[in-house]
Amino acid sequence: VAEADDSEELVRRCQAGDRAAFRDLFHRHRSDVARLVQRMMGPTADLDDVVQEVFFQVHRSIKDFRGQARFSTWLYRVTVNVVLMQRRAAKSRPILVEAPEGLTPASTGLSPDDDAARRARMQAFARLLERLSEKKRAVFVLHELEGLSAGEISEIVDAPVLTVRTRLFYARKELTEMLREEPALAALADELERDSAGRPSAHATEEAR
């Protein structure tokens, strides 16, 4: 999460009821929140609503933020809690849908075939993440995709660092074991296997160009 130097001042103004400051805060962090929500929930039609709910909760509880942690850590905590709440409210796993237009940019510089393969891998990976438990998924997303440390994650998910590391270990283990169940990811693993055996694959050739 991007954190500007004046974040503290912005938060203080929000706590004082400054509407413009809250709007600034929203503009500054909305993309990070949307990205985290999407990574935790997968491609979902409710993304707008969940992001809106996160900022509504931020507005409601920002007065309780005392600055013990970085604002971004606190914001992540709110986001994770809202996502978990939404999922529990749904009482079932969300139905994965095709990524809406605009969620997966086409301008990746890859050939149409490679881009299609990449999209298939993203969707397959989202399905695998979906099969993890809530706790393991949250830790995996925060560490592997958001790049947070175990210490930061422990603050966000309110669990000891050792627990975070254990969840991360098992999340990786389960994902690795499930990987070949998804054809798009099995193809990637096969490709990497061929590469490691010294036979250049079409993908590797494409990447070398």
Place this chain on the structure above:
Amino acid sequence: MSEHRDVESEALDRVSRELRAEPSPELDWERIEQRLFERIDASRESAPARAGAWRVVAALAVAAVIALVAGAVLRRGAPTPARTAPVVAAARVIGPEASSPQDGATLAVGDTLLSGARDLVVEHAGRVSWTLEPGSRASVAELGEVARSPPRWCRAPSPRRS
């Protein structure tokens, strides 16, 4: 097997990297912002209403407490009235030496009639008379219209002969 696991682990890292490289989703931010602030405004408007409702509840609670306290003080200051028991005629035991016949109109709930060695006759003037056999006991459970038979205001256990 472990080589396979290594390849799969590498594939996991690779797909994680690809997902990390994905930019944040582009949403209709204008719409989200508009709805967010509408919601915030709505919650602010309902907050004073809730506060108003709480003020009314609090005022009622305070009034109730004042009434209770004032009542207690007034009761303490006022002369305490003598405790009066409900006016209930003391239950009588009629017999076994009572004169016979007894006037049924004088009976009250709770009265007990005992017949000794002789019959005890009870008369309801102009309506009915009934007899408690010697060595019997009856108590008045209810007063009501005196019927021809048996009088329902009277419960007469089985006669006990002495």
